[in-house]
Amino acid sequence: MPPFLYIFLGALAIVSALGVIVQRNPIHSLLALIATLMTVAVLFIGEDAVVVGFLQIIVYAGAIMVLFLFVIWLLNLQVETGPTGHLALKLFGSLTAALLATELFFILAPPHLQVKFTHEPVGYGSLASLAGKLFTDYLVAFEVTSVLLLAAVVGSVALARRLPGTDDPRAARKTAS
Amino acid sequence: MIPLTYMMSLSAIIFAIGVAGVIIRRNILVMFMSIELMLNAVNLAFIAIGSRLGSMDGQVIVFFVMTVAAAEAAVGLGIIISIFRNRETVHADDLTLMRW
Amino acid sequence: MQTLIQNLIASGAFGKNPPRDLVAAIVVFVMSLVVFLAIALPFAGIVTWVERRVWARIQSRVGPNRVGPQGFLQWLADGVKIVCKEDIVPDEADARLFKLAPFLVMLAFTLPWAVMPFSSSLILADLNVGILYMTAVTALTVVGVLMAGWASNNKWSLIGGVRSAAQIVSYEIPAGLSIFPVVLMTGTLSMQGIIRGQGWAPQHWFLFANPFTFVAANILYMSSLAEANRTPFDLPEAESELVAGFATEYSGWRYACFSMAEWGNLFIIGAIITTLFLGGWQFPHVTNNVVAMNVLELITFSVKVLFLVFLSMWIRATLPRVRIDQLMTACWKYFVPISFVNMIGTAVWVAIWPDGNVAMGYIMFAGAIALGAIFIQRVIYYLRRSQMEVYLNPTI
DSSP, X not given: OOHHHHHXXXXXXXXXXXXXXXXXXXXXXXXXXXXXXXXXXXXXXXXXXXXXXXXXXXXXXXXXXXXXXXXXXXTTOXXXXXXXXXXXXXXXXXXXXXXHHHHHHHHTSHHHHTOOOOOOOTTTTSHHHHHHHHTTTTHHHHHHHHHHHHHHHHHHHHHHSOOTTOSOHHHHHHHHO | OOOHHHXXXXXXXXXXXXXXXXXXXXXXXXXXXXHHHHHHHHHHHHHHHHHHHTOSHHHHXXXXXXXXXXXXXXXXHHHHHHHHXXXXXXXXXXXXXXXX | OHHHHHHHHHHTTTOSSOOHHHHHHHHHXXXXXXXXXXXXXXXXXXXXXXXXXXXXXXXXXXXXXXXXXXXXXXXXXXXXXXXXSOOOOOTTSOHHHHHHHHHHHHHHHHGGGGGOOOSSSOOSXXXXXXXXXXXXXXXXXXXXXXXXXXXXXXXXXXXXXXXXXXXXXXXXXXXXXXXXXXXXXXXXXXXXXXXXXXXXXXXXXXXXXXXXXXXXXXXXXXHHHHHTTOTTSOGGGOHHHHTTGGGTTOOXXXXXXXXXXXXXXXXXXXXXXXXXXXXXXXXXXXXXOHHHHHHHHHHHHHHHHHHHHHHHHHHHHHOOOOOHHXXXXXIIIIIHHHHHHHHHHHHHHHHHOTTOOHHHHHHHHHHHHHHHHHHHHHHHHHHHHTTOOOOOOOOO
């Protein structure tokens, strides 16, 4: 990708990431988050991580974000009318974020990282190379991931289901207390 | 190829924005979105360094991070729904039962 | 693409030493515009007319036949009318998102055309992750639909948007899983690579390669219909209960964007299935003339796609709408498990016969012909028994 495209995408990512945290309406925050994730996906593709970039679009835009939207609608969240936080908290938060960014910038500066620049091997970022790594060096981790996902499915169903015999969980709480 | 400094500073800025979101916002859902932002900032760093090193390990890690993010989103949103059912709020400051 | 750009620069059409990125951007822009204006838009328009005529003939009506010969120009008249309408934004709507939503839907409709394999050389970009790209960009539709449904601030829109999102997200899983058998057999995700893995003759298509791919093709077609909100899965825009679903509050050209994306998606569905299972543009090598060969391939591809489009119209005119619980049951309890069985079955099949089983192709093709013959025989039998007068002439 040409450099100006990187600059543009980077600016877009930062602006939409800011949009996530400054907007009052959770839906607007969510849409800004989708924009950020898309931009990051395009940056992945620009960095020759093509498969991972498209997987990011499918997994995030197609699944996780819709889950978020459903939850926002299910809870019927409205625009926050009051202040989103204390002023001191805001100041403290911004300061921390700025300090953290500076710190990360200095720690992660390339001289410290000692990255040995090499040319990418042929087929870098292709599905075959990704799968090759995944099913040889990382096979155990890959198989454990399936257990993780299963646990997540069981866990979320157990959390979200209503207790048997009670239509309204609030009624159950009242009788219990 | 764009200098590594650019990608790393972009990643650092997005990560910091995510941290700021978790600190400033009191809506659990938005805090949750900020966590996703941080995960993505880290992914970006992995991909950038991986492509400079010519190694696929960075992409494999990103693959795993995405899986964990999906699992985390499912369970986290389940927790948020059950909190809302019991306390009818998604405001982090209202959840004071465990506060000392 | 690359060679074309190099040739253009070498020919000096852009002056001496033009910036290569700029030339590439211009070429890509012009070619996308040509594909979009010359193929996508007219197709989406004409197919509305074809669809109305086909329904009309199936339901013993006449259909639009006034504008132009046989009403062929009806789509242009409709287009002019809809563009001239007032573009209303409701007071209570979230104006920014309301205005943005049609663009997102159009984006998800235009992006797949980049990897559409019209013929052996007519393809904008033969990505090596073509089919993954297709899945990813069609997944973007859900964002636009949800945005439209929520921003309209109308309960019908919201219900339509939620239904559509639930449907798209659910049916993406069997659709994605049904792609894997083909990927397992070819070992590539590129559209052209998948087509080159098949032959021109039906017995060499992946549809008839083994029983699992046949089932996968059917599941993919049904899931795609559900993803495109087509009958019998058109719950998000069920006219009798939800007015027009997520598009209720839209008017003018913004509404045209939604309906165009909806009908244009029929072509994309057909193209995906043609590429994966029906041999794509494969045509016997009859001439050495490259241009003539490409034209023949383009015709082959279009005929296959248009047949699938016609099939979806036929289904729409025949079947009633399903209920929402039936829709979800079909997806999660039947399509997803069957898709997993398909995937594992194909993996075993490929392990046993790495180069495919030719005899199975002939057997399955013969079986398909027998099924078709039985179907036609039953249709003739019932037509005779009901003593109906059949007008075979499609023009009135």
